[in-house]
Amino acid sequence: MRKLTLDELCLRLQTAKDPVILIHKNPDGDCVGSAAALAHYFLGRGEAVSIRCADPIPARLAHLTAGLRLTPYAGREGRTVLAVDVASPQQLGTLEDEFSGDGAPDFMIDHHEKGTPFADHYVVGEAAAAGELLFTVFRHMEQKGSSPLTLPVAEALFASISSDTGCFRFSNCTPATHMAAAHLLSLGIDGGLINHALYESKTMAEIAAEGFVASHMQTAANGRIAYAAISNADMAEGGFERQDLDTAVDIVRSLAGVAVAFVLKEAPQKNTWRVSLRSVGADVASVAAHFGGGGHKMAAGCTLADIPVDGAISSVLEQILSLSV
Ligand SMILES: [Mn+2]
Incomplete structure (x- = not known):
């Protein structure tokens, strides 16, 4: 296993045979958009493409892969396998x-800066999104004479970048991020439509989930920390499902004065909690890492198993308070 140079990565992509694209569990807009961009690129070259993920693609992201003629996976023999936006083997889930x-x-x-590479790798921690990184890779290919940045590729990359920057709001969004987005827009894609599909097009169940979280969130540390926990019983009573809660942490994070926000979503297994952490500056990746999870400085996640909700909340709170937020 070793680091790849940009030229080596481009060569690997250009010579990939019927690629199988792996993305992380609990898929988000960045990994799905990146996989879609790669799939459009490979399909344009006549390759058969499969995308594999431990979890189903949530309905709110299904439009990103809707137009793709993917091949059902039936073994890797003779095929190139690549992973995108997967920081560590654990992120592959099942x-x-x-x-x-x-x-x-x-x-x-x-x-991901703090990942554990598990294959030959090209990792750029400064990139706000895997999609931003892929943009620079495709631009590099263009400078060498090929033209991978078709409209569908550009749309998928824009969706990736928008997703991991919270619609260009988070502080991971650098001048390079905006310049990548600007270039993609200059190709003729409709950024407004892409953002509308990602952020302003919710199901009744998703809005019900947001309503539940808004009316059940609590605060600690004089309002510097806000959190909410959603059990399986809450989901059943409220008429929404786990996947409808994907954006719930944004509601909690939006409370004025909050420096760290988190939500606990109960897994199908009772008393197992998937924790999403967000911050305005504090390093929540280290909180997630304490519980065996990972992510970025201001957006991370982990799982706490076999613990009642109160215990899970106080364990996470204790770790956050150790950051002295
Ligand atoms: Mn990402």
Whole structure:
């Protein structure tokens, strides 16, 4: 396993055979958009393409892969396997055993600074999104004479970048991020429509989920921390499902004065909690890492298993308070 140079990565992408694209569990707009961009690129070259993820693609992101003629996965023989936006083998979820160790992908492309590479890798921690990183890779290919930035590729990359920057709001959004988005827009894509589909097009169940979270959130540390916990019983009573809660942490984070926000969503297994953490500056990746999770400085996640809700909340609070927010 070793680092790849940009030229080496481009060559790997240009010579990939019927690629299998791996993305992380609990898929978000960045990994789905990046996989879609790569899929459009490979399909344009006549390759068969499969995308594999431990979890189903949530309905709110399904439009990103809707137009793709993907091939159902039936084994990796003779195919190139690559991972995108997957920081560590654990992030493969139930695919971890199949695609780590001896089964590791041929190469991986990622933008998590504190990841654990598990294959030949091209990792740029400064990139706000895997989609921003792919943009620079495709631009590099263009300078060498190929033209990977078709409209569908550009749309998918824009959606990726928008997703991991919270619609260009988070502080991971750098001049390079905006310049990537500007270039993509200059190709003729409709950024407004892409953002509308990502942020302003919610189901009744998603709005019900947001309403539940808004009316059940609590604060600690004089309002510097806000949180909410949603059990399976809450989901059943409220008429929404786990996947409808994907944006719930944004509601909690939006309370004025909050420096760290988190939500606990109960997994199908009772008393197992998926924790999403967001901050305005504080390093919540270290909080997630304490519980075996990971992510970025201001957006991270982890899972706490076999613990009642009160215990889970106080464990997470204790770790956050150790950051002295
Ligand atoms: Mn990402």
